[in-house]
Amino acid sequence: MQRRSILLSSGVAAATLMAAHTSAQAQPAIRWRMTSSFPKTLDTLFGTSEFVCRRVSEMTDEKFQIQLFAPGELVAGNAVLDAVGKGVVDAGHTASNYYTGKDPSFAFDSVVPFGMNSRQQSAWMIMGDGKKLMRNLFKEQNIYNVPCGNIGTQMGGWFRKEIKTVADLKGLKIRLPGLGGDVMAKLGALPQQIPGSDIYPALERGTIDAVEWIGPYDDEKLGFNQVAKYYYTPSWWEGGGQCSMYVNLDKWNELPKEYRAVFEAACAEGQAYMQAMYDTLNPPALRRLIAKGTQVRPFSNEIMTSAYAAAESIYEEISAKNPRFKEIYDNWKAFRNSQIQWLGVAERRFDNMMATVIR
Structure with missing residues (x-):
């Protein structure tokens, strides 16, 4: 009876894996272009963009591929918002406080002076009203925004x-x-x-x-x-400087729901990945700088x-002049x-x- 049960369980697991693989194979091949606001030399920031692109590919059996470009290769580093909203690129990795000249409300998607630390910012975005409020703001720019990385408290x-x-x-x-x-x-x-x-x-x-x-x-x-x-x-x-992935809203709506889930999951991994890198690499770097x-x-x-x-x-x-x-x-x-x-x-x-x- 036990051997029969094991064989049955193994058969179910194999069938499940085969069905998942078949489902992945049935999905369309999609190719996106993504730009970053961050230089290639920074394996923390640009490296997080690379990490997300790689995870999206891995989780879709290489069906969903995102080609990443550095600042200046397609658009300027501080022009990601407009480039994504207008469809010049499909997606972009940036920090929303770069665009407060367009509307100071964008700062809340990234960082505000005397605001919250990284954990508190994440809590507001995930469990508070942050994500809902930000999605309403970015929808007006034809963008779907996803938190992707937090730097932590920076130096002055x-x-x-x-x-x-x-x-x-x-x-x-x-x-x-x-x-x-x-x-x-x-x-x-x-x-x-x-x-x-x-x-x-x-x-x-x-x-x-x-x-x-x-x-x-x-x-x-x-x-x-x-x-x-x-x-x-x-x-x-x-x-607590939060970075975000911007996706052209039309492109987002075209994505199969499985790919949307994959993209958001990859960004969630990227959120943890970036902060772990900074928390690991900053202490020895500060000691080296002081020694120099x-x-x-x-x-x-x-x-x-x-x-x-x-x-x-x-x-x-x-607030007195900007209701949003x-x-x-x-x-x-x-x-x-x-x-x-x-x-x-x-x-x-x-x-x-x-x-x-x-x-």
Whole structure:
């Protein structure tokens, strides 16, 4: 009886696998073109795009293939939103805070100054109202958006000189996109919009005085420590930088439902993949940078509190004239505040304790 049961179970499993393979074989062959906002040199960001494309291929028996292009090969790195919406490319991997000039509401799909960390952002997107609110926004751009990767809390950037007070920010030319740039402008700085591939030459030539990018691993690869000495922390404008996959809405609607499920599953894997890479690679990279002479500095309390006040003021100003922003902001803020209160009960206390005992 046991042998018969085993044989029967084995037969069922084999039949199931054969049916799944037959189903995959029956699906159409689809070829997409995807562009990225991130340079090929960054195996964290561009590497996540590659990872997602590979997983989509693997999960569809190579029937669904996505060809990935670096910034500038098809479209500029900061033009992904328009390129995907207009169908110039089928999909794109980017950060939505690059497009706040079109509508500041896009920041909520990526990162907002003094916002949530990566876990809290993911919670808002998955279990809160974030995904629904963002989908409504992106539908107007003919785009279907899927979270795909989170960088975590970033560093506050590289500066040629020490920044001790708000007065030191006056006239400072800093590469800083999105709402973070708006906050810096309110404090007297001159934020610049510069694509990732052009940052190093601008800093080296003195076209800019400071640059924020991401964190130790990526910043070391781009060589910022060779032209700027002071490395500030934390990035109060990017407490948890979410990246997203954009898909042309018409192309998304054409996809078989099985392929849609595969694509979203691959992006979910990419979400975990990116953060795991950063959490693994940043600690040794920071040690190497310090050994090479980098001086890590905290932003002063004066700068942080002034920036927070400026950010809150900006959100209220935008809300007064942008109903879409206000709708998302009110929902996001309530979720953020609740998350911060919970964080203080257990996790922050635990993290602070571990930081004092581990050397």
